[in-house]
Amino acid sequence: MDLDFTAEEEAFRAEARAWLATRVPAAPLPSLETAEGFAAHREWERTLSADRWSVVSWPEKYGGRGASILEWLIFEEEYYAAGAPGRVSQNGIHLLAPTLLEHGTAQQLARILPPMASGEVIWAQAWSEPESGSDLASLRSTAVRTDGGWLLSGQKTWSSRAAFADRAFGLFRSDRGDTNADKPHRGLTYLMFPLDADGVSVRPIGRLDGKPAFAELFLDNVFVPDRDVIGEPGQGWRVAMSTAGNERGLTLRSPGRFTAAAHRLTALWRSAADPSDTALRDRVADAVIGARAYQLFTYAGASRIAAGGAIGGESSLNKVFWSELDIALHETALDLLGPYGELSDTAGEAPAQGSWAEGYTFSLAGPIYAGTNEIQRDIIAERLLGLPKGRR
Amino acid sequence: MDLDFTAEEEAFRAEARAWLATRVPAAPLPSLETAEGFAAHREWERTLSADRWSVVSWPEKYGGRGASILEWLIFEEEYYAAGAPGRVSQNGIHLLAPTLLEHGTAQQLARILPPMASGEVIWAQAWSEPESGSDLASLRSTAVRTDGGWLLSGQKTWSSRAAFADRAFGLFRSDRGDTNADKPHRGLTYLMFPLDADGVSVRPIGRLDGKPAFAELFLDNVFVPDRDVIGEPGQGWRVAMSTAGNERGLTLRSPGRFTAAAHRLTALWRSAADPSDTALRDRVADAVIGARAYQLFTYAGASRIAAGGAIGGESSLNKVFWSELDIALHETALDLLGPYGELSDTAGEAPAQGSWAEGYTFSLAGPIYAGTNEIQRDIIAERLLGLPKGRR
Amino acid sequence: MRFLLDDEQQAFAHSLDGMLAAAGTPAVVRAWAAGNTAPGRDVWEKLAEAGVFALAVPEQHDGLGPLPVELTVAFTEMGRHAVPGPLVETVAAAAFLDRLGDDAAAAAWLPGIASGKTAASLCLLSESSPYALDAHAADAVFVVDGDAVRLAEAAGPVQPSADPARRPARPLGGTVLARGPEVTAAAEHAADVAALATAAQALGLGRTLLARTVEYARQRTQFGVAIGSFQTVKHRLADMLIALEFAQPLIQAAAVALAAKNPASGREIAAAKVAACEAACATARTALQFHGALGYTEELDLSLWIRKSRALRSAWGTPAACRARVLAP
């Protein structure tokens, strides 16, 4: 049992650190949930990609470095420690790409991955629908067979990044005959479509601070060619779920985010706080402990994968843990900031150029998306603890 | 809207305070969950009763002072502020007596109340059975009609005080024919019986610290005369519940206990704590705030009753609030006590002669008995907020 | 003792509730946030007509007060409807002027406050309090700096709050109105009144957040049943009710103590502030969680309540400062 990095891994870390030290913008970019910020973040993706830092874990032929999970974790640690910008391409990189790498055709991979890596094409997810939040099995949007492809219709919502993104991916009900109350997951197809296609309307939705962090998508007979189906038609649910239990459980929120945030919080506490206020000190310590625990838990998971194991229900433990840690950490920061903690990220006097306020707003979504924490706790209780299902 | 006591109430307070100042034992009595402590507490009941302080809210003819709810609250505040002993007769006074006063015959009142007031007869409750904790409707112990009375059989458990008490009261299934799955509350009869009667076996059960705070009762054809039935046979459930929603909701745990405990905690904090430890300070403050809130909430309830209103679901709010307050308050005390916080109440070096340890152990039962806090939250959600029942 | 609102007080609450519901405050808040204060001033006038501001002004200056109990009743209703503007600050300024003992200053400002003509802001300047709320929309901005009070000349740039309806700014310049220990004493009194009003406002916010979430949980279905039938949802909402129900008597008792000039009133106010603001924040988090992504959107009016609840938590006394005061000897 050890926590030692190899000489190669250390070299990789040094290379990443050196690159980031010269390239990370000195001031935070504008919020990526604004048009201006989105463009700036897209430009940053191009910069990352130019030196093959945008998708380090991908094969080299698609713009990556074939990095191991551990190297990916190292990169993320360095990335967030350097205060580098949020990743506007993350929906594509973390949600779509793993599925493509497992189920996509060679043609799809070659066509889709390189522009994703460079930020040329930025992807939005289109999972939810108005009547199905965490209950994906009740999806209603349809894909109807047509000559050479499919016609998509219906409504998607909470589509993050869709206000400014280029393309989106999601599940559509392609076979109504196969659906019944017992098997609502059947008859779904995984499809990709352009957000500027005929028949697509995008209505941005403002999040708590008013920024259009997501959108509603209205689809009316949107044509999608067969080449933009992932996996077999009708097997979309299985295709989507097959990558939910692998590394994605580890990589949805990288530990580097939280170790870096805890580090910034500690620095803020040392510089700004009353050292005799042990109540605040305890909360700062808990954030540091939590971030370290999350990092170590992830190292253990990565070690298990490296040893041939798999990640299953642990990803639910992960989800609840980081989302609660993130909120607690940011609330502590706001309390440390006294009267400035109230300010919006757009205020001229907002500390750290608004990044604490932006981070807090962002953190509040954590317990809601990617399966609410209530659903995650149900999963933990039933799958990891073996408690009976019950009607909740 | 005011918080003013009348001159009469202030005089009542002064009288109680003066009496307590001279009579309260200087050192805490031994734990009332021991044989020695039980006897000492019984003796204390006699002392209280001699000057008519044991049951101030009862009519004078039964040993009380006919005090109003507000006077009762005043008495309790003075009582606990004076550090007076726990009330070994509380099961009788708070659970049995209100029912008797509403449903008992004149003969029963005259026969039962005075010796309860004096501590000559100490009552245990016998509500629960092994298979029915918070689910009283599933009671199985039986009362079978016999000449001039009833024969009780079955098993009761978690009977607090029963290890040393004289008599007990509880519900028994008297009419099996009337029972069905839909109306499990029917056919129950409210009966009183002596713990030393033929056919009664008492098996003391140790609580967490080993003291026999409750007992199992085994009943085998125990004869109870008709005069010891309260209300109509078969109506026991209704009889028992009819007093659950009145003042009892206010008086199960009197605010005086918590204001006094918060006061002692504050004194401990001032004398023993590192004043720069604001984390502990915040917890002490929360205990003070909680105790004050509970006191004021009770004043509001008493005012509502005085104005002709009733107490309903609020008693569930009460239950959850005081039980959580009690634990938090005692945990804070233990943390303040440093290495001495670990000690059992029997340790020679236990601070405050063990009363913090005893109080902590006692507090841990709070969220469990008198309807678990989970059940109380169900009640609050359904009755006060109007949320749907669901299968939990 | 009659620790209950009387019929008149309840009727007052009820009529404010009805008036504010009819005023459609969400649109008023959105306008205020966008810099358009006109709809807010219309509501302000209605509040003045109902006597809200007069409650903070003594009779000799055309007021009805000071009546702290009625003030908390009014602020609970204003919180329930998330009314924007320097409401707390105006009432605190009135308390300041009333206590200052400067007849000219009192006569200059108090009648206008009572009638609703004058919206005021107040900044008790310190490292932890650099801003005046909604100074841009106030007719008078008082700044207490040490033992002097000045009338600010202008406000610096608005520093938007996480609550879009709160627009703090640094007050600039101005002439000294008074100086001396009576300024300090009046400022302490004003801070108490402000903290109490904020607590009541937070309680009202929490009440609405809970009521809306209960309503939503009864309607919204997931997995075929109303989410309000899930035990986790039920229990967490029950905990919110408990927190709010036990905060309310603390607010009322603090108001009674303030009315009686009870020396413990500062401690009582601090206790009420902590309890009400913690309850409102917890309820906001719960409301957000159980509304799901919908609660996270700006377009749902609920967001106006959610965002305000966090801002009020530190306004006019952080939780830490209040807890310290509860235990002050």
Add this chain to the structure above:
Amino acid sequence: MRFLLDDEQQAFAHSLDGMLAAAGTPAVVRAWAAGNTAPGRDVWEKLAEAGVFALAVPEQHDGLGPLPVELTVAFTEMGRHAVPGPLVETVAAAAFLDRLGDDAAAAAWLPGIASGKTAASLCLLSESSPYALDAHAADAVFVVDGDAVRLAEAAGPVQPSADPARRPARPLGGTVLARGPEVTAAAEHAADVAALATAAQALGLGRTLLARTVEYARQRTQFGVAIGSFQTVKHRLADMLIALEFAQPLIQAAAVALAAKNPASGREIAAAKVAACEAACATARTALQFHGALGYTEELDLSLWIRKSRALRSAWGTPAACRARVLAP
């Protein structure tokens, strides 16, 4: 990096688990609490045979260690079975003697500790630490007082703990064994080892508390269904699993750091201590609540785990002290 126990370490855990399950520790704990240490010493011997104490003793004194990772593995299993006795203190005393640099003292005590013949206790005397645990049952009681260490002559009266199996007492008298800065340094090291072992023990306690409560919740019915199907029960138990699962890697990383003499090991140990003890205490509260009145009884063996979890929380580092250390520069 391979941040996982290897096969040998897992087999070691498994065999300790089996041995302790077979030993029937609840009866051993009850005997220990009643002052009968004989069954406890039998278990002690078995632990020694399995090599547990040798893990804390260097090879030149007949040990196998120091091996902090394996020690935490062993303490997790001992916690899982609530083994009584001065386990932590014996291992901490070994660490102290190993680090002291006094060959005679090391030779006098370490072989006996490694073989299981010697149970030791250790008191790092201060205002917040007046007692030695189970001094009455120890063959040697070391007391560090300032920069001197003495071998106590006797123990004062036992001060029963809320955990009946913990029997602290003030160590009395005794001759000075050594004095100087190396005593202080060795004591600091011993305190780290003790805190780490305590954290691992707490994790084991928590694991058992959770497992037993899950088992009970699956069997116990109320209102016609298993209480484990109530969402509140499920979610709270899920939270306990989260707390325990995230405490474990902190313990393991702290052990790795201690083994590597990493200067950050003190901080890592403090973090592990807080997380593991808070998790164990929360799990104990949950276990108590969901077992209902049954959990509150002394006769249910679970009470032995419940009562120990609170005592360990402050032993060898209070939560506040540990959090301060996590942030120490």
